[in-house]
Amino acid sequence: GESVGLHLPTLSVQEGDNSIINCAYSNSASDYFIWYKQESGKGPQFIIDIRSNMDKRQGQRVTVLLNKTVKHLSLQIAATQPGDSAVYFCAESRNFNKFYFGSGTKLNVKP
Amino acid sequence: DAGVTQSPTHLIKTRGQQVTLRCSPKSGHDTVSWYQQALGQGPQFIFQYYEEEERQRGNFPDRFSGHQFPNYSSELNVNALLLGDSALYLCASSLTGDFSGNTIYFGEGSWLTVV
Numbered sequence: 001g002e003s004v005g006l007h008l009p010t011l012s013v014q015e016g017d018n019s020i021i022n023c024a025y026s027n028s029a030s031d032y033f034i035w036y037k038q039e040s041g042k043g044p045q046f047i048i049d050i051r052s053n054m055d056k057r058q059g060q061r062v063t064v065l066l067n068k069t070v071k072h073l074s075l076q077i078a079a080t081q082p083g084d085s086a087v088y089f090c091a092e093s094r095n096f097n098k099f100y101f102g103s104g105t106k107l108n109v110k111p
Numbered sequence: 112d113a114g115v116t117q118s119p120t121h122l123i124k125t126r127g128q129q130v131t132l133r134c135s136p137k138s139g140h141d142t143v144s145w146y147q148q149a150l151g152q153g154p155q156f157i158f159q160y161y162e163e164e165e166r167q168r169g170n171f172p173d174r175f176s177g178h179q180f181p182n183y184s185s186e187l188n189v190n191a192l193l194l195g196d197s198a199l200y201l202c203a204s205s206l207t208g209d210f211s212g213n214t215i216y217f218g219e220g221s222w223l224t225v226v
Contacts, residue, residue, distance in 0.1 A: 008151055032210075032212070034212040034215075041219070042219050043115070043201050043203075043217030043218050043219045043220055044154065044201070044217045045217070046212055046213045046215065049211070049212035049213065089153050089154070091153075096210045097167060098144070098156040098159065098167050098169060099156060100156065101146075101153030101154045101155070102153050103151075103152055103153050104151075104152070104153050
């Protein structure tokens with residue numbers, strides 16, 4: 001995705017609400033996708049992945065949806081908690097080679 | 112068991128200088144990938160090392176070079192530093208043949224500021 005420079009898109013949600021973070025990926029040949037969480041001063045942390053032969057995958061409190069037709073990925077976080085506040089990135093790859101990251105969305109959870 | 116360790120954590124260099132960043136992968140991992148993350152942006156793939164050779168490369172100039180040692184640790188070298196090289200440099204380790212994203216581990220990065 002294109003860079004948004006220093007101004008990351010921000011999603012503000014109330015604690016306990018559900019969050020939906022969206023990502024548009026660029027390569028229709030990408031076959032593997034990961035959502036990462038990055039807290040301030042830390043490296044990206046794996047949240048959940050999905051392969052292109054799936055439309056949906058669920059983890060603990062998180063769900064990833066993949067729409068290959070429009071090259072769109074979303075991350076749903078249930079019952080969002082203050083500890084979920086971070087920047088979230090989607091990453092795409094083909095044949096598990098180098099990963100291309102989106103520009104990120106900052107999630108701000110209000111207590 | 113240590114995860115991915117990177118050094119130094121922060122450094123300041125002057126334009127035109129050279130810098131070397133270091134990465135020790137997670138125990139049992141044999142592949143190291145380097146990423147550059149500018150402020151407010153997602154990480155961008157620089158290159159990947161496996162069996163002491165560069166296996167893949169992203170869209171970065173030749174000023175960016177690397178090395179992998181027999182113990183799988185790796186270095187990233189950047190020559191003729193530009194102001195635009197200021198970024199967080201991330202190292203990710205993995206095991207070749209293991210096609211699971213949850214086994215890719217990132218270090219906490221090295222913050223490079225070029226003045």
